[in-house]
Amino acid sequence: MNYMSACLEVALEEGKYVIGYKQALKTLRGGGAKLVILAKNIPDQMQSEMEKYAAETKTQVICFSGNNFDLGNAIGKFFNVGTVVITDVKVSQDMIHLLADANE
Numbered sequence: 001m002n003y004m005s006a007c008l009e010v011a012l013e014e015g016k017y018v019i020g021y022k023q024a025l026k027t028l029r030g031g032g033a034k035l036v037i038l039a040k041n042i043p044d045q046m047q048s049e050m051e052k053y054a055a056e057t058k059t060q061v062i063c064f065s066g067n068n069f070d071l072g073n074a075i076g077k078f079f080n081v082g083t084v085v086i087t088d089v090k091v092s093q094d095m096i097h098l099l100a101d102a103n104e
Helices: 002-014 021-030 044-056 068-074 089-103
Strands: 017-019 035-038 060-063 083-086
Touching: 002 068, 002 089, 017 021, 021 044, 021 083, 035 044, 035 089, 044 060, 060 089, 083 089
Parallel strands: 035 060
Antiparallel strands: 017 083, 035 083
């Protein structure tokens, strides 16, 4: 989780992002989402709906290993965040590559 938090911190300093379920859905439907990050404790209905729209728009979904409190802290917010959407192409690709390299 620490590596994922570090990747999020770097990504959010450089790129554009959207937090929150409703804004994330709006961004996904509009085609502006490049990467979706979900906390592990969001409700199943919300998760399935986010994954459905992500699949329709061919947007990758990453499950954050912590809960919504941890995800909020990882992006520097002092409140719970269940969903983060990265809207910058370069930042999302860099983040996906960093996480892939860490898993090897």
